[in-house]
Amino acid sequence: LIHLLSIEGLPRAVVEQILDTAGSFLSVNDREVKKVPLLRGKSVFNLFFENSTRTRTTFEIAAKRLSADVINLDIARSSTAKGETLLDTVANLSAMHADMFVVRHSESGAPHLIAQHCAPHVHVVNAGDGRHAHPTQGLLDMYTIRHFKKDFRNLTVAIVGDIVHSRVARSDIHALNILGVPEIRAVGPKTLVPGDLRDMGVRVCHDMAEGVKDADVIIMLRLQNERMNGGMLPSSGEFFKHFGLTPDKLALAKPDAIVMHPGPINRGVEIASEVADGKSSVILPQVTFGIAVRMAVMAILAGNEA
Numbered sequence: 001l002i003h004l005l006s007i008e009g010l011p012r013a014v015v016e017q018i019l020d021t022a023g024s025f026l027s028v029n030d031r032e033v034k035k036v037p038l039l040r041g042k043s044v045f046n047l048f049f050e051n052s053t054r055t056r057t058t059f060e061i062a063a064k065r066l067s068a069d070v071i072n073l074d075i076a077r078s079s080t081a082k083g084e085t086l087l088d089t090v091a092n093l094s095a096m097h098a099d100m101f102v103v104r105h106s107e108s109g110a111p112h113l114i115a116q117h118c119a120p121h122v123h124v125v126n127a128g129d130g131r132h133a134h135p136t137q138g139l140l141d142m143y144t145i146r147h148f149k150k151d152f153r154n155l156t157v158a159i160v161g162d163i164v165h166s167r168v169a170r171s172d173i174h175a176l177n178i179l180g181v182p183e184i185r186a187v188g189p190k191t192l193v194p195g196d197l198r199d200m201g202v203r204v205c206h207d208m209a210e211g212v213k214d215a216d217v218i219i220m221l222r223l224q225n226e227r228m229n230g231g232m233l234p235s236s237g238e239f240f241k242h243f244g245l246t247p248d249k250l251a252l253a254k255p256d257a258i259v260m261h262p263g264p265i266n267r268g269v270e271i272a273s274e275v276a277d278g279k280s281s282v283i284l285p286q287v288t289f290g291i292a293v294r295m296a297v298m299a300i301l302a303g304n305e306a
């Protein structure tokens with residue numbers, strides 16, 4: 001693996017290697033991540049052309065725990081604002097001896113473009129591109145499911161909300177298929193859950209009760225208003241009434257179901273506070289696991305498996 005641009009097409013063994021390597025970075029209580037010297041002397045450049053709280057920060061923590069030097073390019077103050085192209089920016093950062101680029105961009109395919117043009121020794125990690133892919137989120141979601149459910153066989157996983165605009169949903173669906181999850185449901189209104197998801201082996205549900213019934217895992221997604229063009233946008237009150245995860249809707253899932261969300265959450269839009277803060281929620285453990293999973297990805301790309 002030279003770059004991580006998408007989960008689609010990854011062999012199951014590679015996905016499992018990433019999850020196992022992440023596990024090796026976590027201590028017994030699955031909270032502490034110890035510092036290791038695997039990327040000492042390497043420079044990791046965080047290039048976030050789109051907003052981020054969790055992904056950017058956990059990539060920085062992960063790179064520092066691997067002993068790399070981390071450079072966070074401040075895009076708003078960079079020469080991008082003066083018209084410099086993406087590839088010229090990357091060429092200049094490469095001249096500063098970058099070893100790895102972690103890239104988030106609103107344009108689907110931007111990390112692929114960088115990977116095609118960067119020097120052969122440089123690794124590119126997709127940190128979310130448009131509505132295409134968010135592979136490290138998909139991997140940390142799989143780590144979370146494995147942690148709480150132990151096994152992917154016999155699971156029913158419901159992904160609920162704005163799936164059409166969601167790079168997380170696409171990465172999760174690819175990963176769940178690779179790991180052999182038998183029932184993957186995409187749940188939401190017709191405008192946000194396209195029928196062609198069935199081609200990915202997904203059961204499409206436009207009714208929330210049907211979608212979450214007997215689920216082991218519920219992954220909630222926010223309305224991605226920034227990727228909607230006017231007409232598709234449901235009112236948040238209307239959306240919450242039909243597809244918001246409330247305690248009564250959660251009660252339809254298995255009693256030990258876990259509730260996940262990639263964040264940022266919009267309380268009262270796709271998820272009720274009682275659920276987000278309740279005992280079934282594993283939303284914050286997802287964030288913690290993200291550090292170890294991103295460490296694993298960077299260590300494996302750099303050829304330094306734990």
Ligand code: CP
Binds near residue numbers: 051052055262264
């Ligand atoms: N889940 C996720 O990608 O969150 P951020 O946009 O805050 O990085």
